[in-house]
């Protein structure tokens with residue numbers, strides 16, 4: 290059992306309550322009490338305690354969308370236009386997954402990615418895995434992991450092979466299953482997954498109650514393809530697969546497949562209209578936005594007010610280094626705070642903080658995301674400027690790294706004084 294305290298303990302609950310000079314008493318399993326730091330030290334005499342000056346304690350952050358396997362993609366892909374980016378992904382497919390790119394092994398690049406997550410206060414990741422190369426490295430890391438085994442494939446002739454390959458990766462990931470490593474399923478997107486493959490994979494997900502992730506309506510090109518089977522994707526399938534095909538779905542018919550699934554994360558949704566949002570809301574889906582990735586590929590940001598209208602919780606992720614320069618969730622938060630310049634500053638900063646804590650776990654069985662007795666002992670500590678009242682904007686603006694990170698009550702990251710951000 291131990292106690293930590295700080296100038297502000299930010300619960301990240303629905304009311305956005307903050308304890309000044311607050312403390313948390315916890316063991317390796319869960320949070321036992323939250324109160325004033327002095328109060329807890331008096332109540333639990335003899336329990337080791339540590340106070341973080343000029344700091345805020347929040348729940349450990351959640352980055353629900355990244356691709357760790359694409360950690361060595363810097364400089365290789367075309368940014369600025371979704372179609373040109375996807376062309377560059379396909380043209381560089383072999384190079385991107387080379388074991389040793391420019392002297393850095395993929396494993397080292399993935400380790401660096403994990404460090405970027407931890408250093409930005411992330412304790413939980415939703416990692417989309419295309420190949421399974423990231424399985425062991427993630428399972429061995431201190432992170433809690435929702436491991437999304439991804440399925441992709443549009444060519445009718447290879448669907449059975451792809452399904453068997455997916456099942457094999459899912460089984461592999463199940464051998465690492467634990468309280469902090471949860472196998473799950475990712476559907477790449479409506480343009481890249483054949484409806485027959487989707488049906489079979491969703492049947493598995495439903496039967497085994499596996500969380501789901503899907504890229505959905507990320508680009509205008511995808512919207513046009515789903516609406517009319519025209520535009521960029523028409524030539525894409527001809528150029529890369531030598532096929533003249535039409536879209537497997539409309540946006541709505543694709544969403545219909547997910548009607549009876551639970552815990553689905555829809556990623557991007559930049560082009561989702563009100564009908565799509567209404568449908569996602571009805572199935573209690575969540576939407577993950579990745580503002581930096583969206584800026585680089587689509588020059589567009591998701592409108593958080595549209596989500597609010599339908600009561601859809603907004604979650605924030607980084608996406609992978611195939612469409613971002615870093616996996617730091619603090620970078621993502623800071624850029625989002627600047628980029629959404631029509632949003633009121635402080636209330637939006639709070640909303641952003643909730644998008645990487647509470648919202649990530651709403652309507653799930655994970656005891657994570659807000660600080661409350663009985664929840665898991667996962668915390669991030671951030672150095673912030675000294676103020677009388679807590680300002681979410683100060684955390685987002687000034688915290689470049691987490692000063693400490695606890696997962697399961699264990700401190701997994703410690704920065705020394707020289708590398709402190711203030």
Ligand code: BEZ
Nearest residue numbers: 441442443444480481482
């Ligand atoms: C495929 O593997 O079939 C595919 C990959 C990327 C985009 C579309 C289709």
Ligand code: FE2
Nearest residue numbers: 356504608609
């Ligand atoms: Fe992605």
